[in-house]
Amino acid sequence: MDIVFVLEQALTQSIGIQAIIYCLAAAGLNIQFGYTGLLNFGQVAFMIVGGYSIAATVLSFGGSFWTALVVGIISSLILSLILGLPTLRLRADYLAIVTIATSEILRLVVRSVALREWFGGVNGLNGKFAAQFYALNPYQSGIGIGPINFSQNDSWVVTIGWILVAIVILITFLLTRSPWGRILKGIREDEEAIRSLGKSVYWYKMQALMLGGVMGTLAGFIFAIASQSVQPDSYVPDVTFFAYTILLLGGAARVFGPVVGSIIFWFLLVFIGQTLDQTISAGYIPFLTSTQVGPIRFIFVGIGLMCLIIFRPQGIFGDRKELALGGR
Amino acid sequence: MDAKTFDIDEVQNIFKNVEQKPGSKKPDPIILAKKVVRKFGGLTAVDVDHLEIQRGSITALIGPNGAGKSTFFNLLTSFDQADGGKWFFNKEDITKISPNKLAQKGLVRTFQLTKALSRLSVLDNARLGAKNQIGESLFAALFKPLWIKRELEVTKQAEDTLAQFNLLEKKSDFAGSLSGGQRKLLEMARALMLKPEMIMLDEPMAGVNPALKQSLLGHIKNIRKKGTTVLFVEHDMDMVHDISDWVIVMAQGKIIAEGPPSLVMKNSDVIDAYLGSHHKTFLTEDGKSLATDETQ
Numbered sequence: 123m124d125i126v127f128v129l130e131q132a133l134t135q136s137i138g139i140q141a142i143i144y145c146l147a148a149a150g151l152n153i154q155f156g157y158t159g160l161l162n163f164g165q166v167a168f169m170i171v172g173g174y175s176i177a178a179t180v181l182s183f184g185g186s187f188w189t190a191l192v193v194g195i196i197s198s199l200i201l202s203l204i205l206g207l208p209t210l211r212l213r214a215d216y217l218a219i220v221t222i223a224t225s226e227i228l229r230l231v232v233r234s235v236a237l238r239e240w241f242g243g244v245n246g247l248n249g250k251f252a253a254q255f256y257a258l259n260p261y262q263s264g265i266g267i268g269p270i271n272f273s274q275n276d277s278w279v280v281t282i283g284w285i286l287v288a289i290v291i292l293i294t295f296l297l298t299r300s301p302w303g304r305i306l307k308g309i310r311e312d313e314e315a316i317r318s319l320g321k322s323v324y325w326y327k328m329q330a331l332m333l334g335g336v337m338g339t340l341a342g343f344i345f346a347i348a349s350q351s352v353q354p355d356s357y358v359p360d361v362t363f364f365a366y367t368i369l370l371l372g373g374a375a376r377v378f379g380p381v382v383g384s385i386i387f388w389f390l391l392v393f394i395g396q397t398l399d400q401t402i403s404a405g406y407i408p409f410l411t412s413t414q415v416g417p418i419r420f421i422f423v424g425i426g427l428m429c430l431i432i433f434r435p436q437g438i439f440g441d442r443k444e445l446a447l448g449g450r
Numbered sequence: 451m452d453a454k455t456f457d458i459d460e461v462q463n464i465f466k467n468v469e470q471k472p473g474s475k476k477p478d479p480i481i482l483a484k485k486v487v488r489k490f491g492g493l494t495a496v497d498v499d500h501l502e503i504q505r506g507s508i509t510a511l512i513g514p515n516g517a518g519k520s521t522f523f524n525l526l527t528s529f530d531q532a533d534g535g536k537w538f539f540n541k542e543d544i545t546k547i548s549p550n551k552l553a554q555k556g557l558v559r560t561f562q563l564t565k566a567l568s569r570l571s572v573l574d575n576a577r578l579g580a581k582n583q584i585g586e587s588l589f590a591a592l593f594k595p596l597w598i599k600r601e602l603e604v605t606k607q608a609e610d611t612l613a614q615f616n617l618l619e620k621k622s623d624f625a626g627s628l629s630g631g632q633r634k635l636l637e638m639a640r641a642l643m644l645k646p647e648m649i650m651l652d653e654p655m656a657g658v659n660p661a662l663k664q665s666l667l668g669h670i671k672n673i674r675k676k677g678t679t680v681l682f683v684e685h686d687m688d689m690v691h692d693i694s695d696w697v698i699v700m701a702q703g704k705i706i707a708e709g710p711p712s713l714v715m716k717n718s719d720v721i722d723a724y725l726g727s728h729h730k731t732f733l734t735e736d737g738k739s740l741a742t743d744e745t746q
């Protein structure tokens with residue numbers, strides 16, 4: 123077994139494109155769920171909006187890549203309004219139901235035969251829709267930091283991706299230490315109390331939904347740009363739940379929770395997967411085949427999560443004392 | 451809010467000319483409620499025909515458990531929807547207003563079941579009551595220099611208020627770690643941070659120890675002295691006696707009596723309401739009918 127190779131792979135993935143995508147999606151959930159207590163179970167819907175806005179604007183409507191970004195952000199804000207207007211006045215559980223349903227509806231809509239002309243149906247949209255992005259790539263070849271190596275294109279995506287993460291985390295930090303953030307946390311604890319103090323709870327929840335949604339849309343941008351393709355079936359609800367896993371792993375309502383969570387999640391997933399792969403091909407585990415590695419690594423992640431919830435429910439960064447006070 | 455202060459004697463003089471009957475007219479009502487009805491299924495929890503609260507007074511709302519006092523509070527502050535009626539704050543119709551707008555207009559309430567924000571510090575709880583913090587808007591929040599000056603003022607105000615309620619040493623603790631009585635105090639402090647024109651307190655003294663009660667009574671009197679109207683629900687008759695200028699008695703959703711504290715307690719309807727007039731009426735009626743039966 124080549125432990126060096128396994129570690130290289132795991133380290134690369136832990137700061138790679140997937141980690142960035144999930145970190146951004148989880149950062150959005152951190153604003154919504156971690157700070158405000160909004161149960162958005164449809165974060166992947168915002169990623170669909172991000173990915174398909176870019177691909178469809180460029181490939182189907184002939185717009186430029188930069189227009190596409192603006193279209194994506196605006197569509198994301200509209201989606202928040204549509205989700206929030208009817209549900210934010212209701213109890214928290216309604217938002218959860220509506221968001222998970224919406225994410226599936228959106229996926230089925232972009233997948234539909236009727237709209238194939240614009241969204242490509244089951245095959246999605248494939249083409250060089252991010253060419254204008256890659257045209258700006260300053261790297262002449264791939265970059266490598268020690269054992270970590272990225273291709274020329276990936277290097278550029280990873281660079282921009284981590285810059286985006288840094289901006290998102292900075293905004294989270296600035297907002298959550300502010301009086302605005304204090305109101306969000308108050309809403310999470312007891313929204314009636316906040317209402318009795320003269321704050322428009324509804325409007326703050328809407329802002330949190332929008333802000334977190336835009337972060338999800340940024341994740342969708344990176345996802346689409348990195349592969350220059352969007353495929354409806356990569357936007358299943360599981361994506362949202364992995365993002366939640368990452369958030370809880372890092373610690374909800376912690377500024378760096380999504381970053382730490384995402385890095386560790388992807389490191390472990392790849393590490394376990396590669397280790398299994400290698401030991402199986404070396405014949406150490408005769409009752410498994412390499413095609414079973416994919417599902418099995420998620421079993422391990424599941425066991426890991428259970429241990430986390432049992433032994434460290436507050437996540438890596440969380441404060442157990444604080445957790446004990448919450449009703450959740 | 452203007453700096454107008456109220457002289458206690460002056461207020462008590464006002465009440466000299468007020469009729470001692472349910473729904474009596476007050477010279478300068480800050481709250482006026484008409485035909486307020488709230489039903490829960492078959493139960494009519496609130497059925498208030500006419501009620502006025504005098505500006506600048508400390509008014510107590512008393513009544514046995516389940517009389518509808520908290521429900522009436524919830525209706526007035528839009529935390530519950532009424533089945534009918536209209537009510538006014540400063541002559542302005544507030545029947546359909548949202549709770550947050552009402553609080554901004556100067557009518558602030560506390561809850562019988564306290565709503566401490568558990569995973570926020572005691573200080574943050576208090577700071578949430580402050581008004582005019584531009585840092586509470588999304589874009590200004592990003593730029594600390596825009597709101598830090600106001601934040602320091604708010605912090606000072608919060609610390610002063612917490613000190614009055616013996617909570618200053620606890621300011622860095624999570625509110626969730628406070629005792630039940632301390633939560634009551636925190637909620638009152640937080641409401642006062644809004645500098646309301648009128649404050650409605652639902653059982654402010656429940657679970658507060660006797661020594662602190664005395665100082666709280668002093669605070670409530672002080673609030674009023676600064677011009678704030680106080681309406682409170684309380685079961686502790688000593689407290690009602692001690693600080694209220696006027697007492698309103700509620701039973702089974704209706705206002706059954708009004709008057710100054712010393713007299714209203716002697717009212718026979720009130721005594722009946724507390725000791726169970728139901729039972730008594732039933733007995734006498736039954737007795738009567740028996741008697742008539744016999745004569746026939």
Ligand SMILES: Nc1ncnc2c1ncn2[C@@H]1O[C@H](COP(=O)(O)OP(=O)(O)OP(=O)(O)O)[C@@H](O)[C@H]1O
Nearest residue numbers: 490493495513514515516517518519520521522562
């Ligand atoms: N949400 C509700 N659903 C059904 N019935 C309710 C509801 N809220 C209150 N009630 C009923 O309305 C009546 C009045 O309740 P309320 O809480 O206003 O009483 P209260 O005067 O505040 O009593 P206490 O002094 O015990 O606090 C009670 O009979 C209660 O059971």
Ligand SMILES: [Mg+2]
Nearest residue numbers: 519520521562
């Ligand atoms: Mg009550």
